[in-house]
Amino acid sequence: MEKISMSHEDYLEAIVMLGGTTEQSVRSVDIAAKMGVSKASVNKAVSTLKEKHLVDQPYYGDITLTEEGYEYGTSVFGRHELLLKFLTEHLGIDPEVAEEEACQMEHAISDDSFKKWAAFIKKLDA
Structure with missing residues (x-):
């Protein structure tokens, strides 16, 4: 896409x-x-x-x-949600700051890097 x-x-x-x-x-x-x-x-x-x-x-x-x-919109939203959860729950970043930063990060990270990062996070949460 x-x-x-x-x-x-x-x-x-x-x-x-x-x-x-x-x-x-x-x-x-x-x-x-x-x-x-x-x-x-x-x-x-x-x-x-x-x-x-x-x-x-x-x-x-x-x-x-x-x-x-x-498909594109749900993908962007899914990235945002996972990044937001990571920033707030794993790193303890203030939700307002995390919301803004997740929005920036969701656009900047490549699809390949995001997939690898998401797989790593899933292992942490397991």
């Missing part, structure tokens, strides 16, 4: 966090509120995500994820 920008990954993750799937749509106003951005920013990002076939949106309608978009 082709990598997209950190910002666009954040939009996919937000849609997943709001309960968006290939069947369940979300409103752009809810995405804007969740991300603390304007509705215009959401519309611009959604246009790009539509071009990349990651979301569907009928003219001024609600937004659903394509299969590829759902």
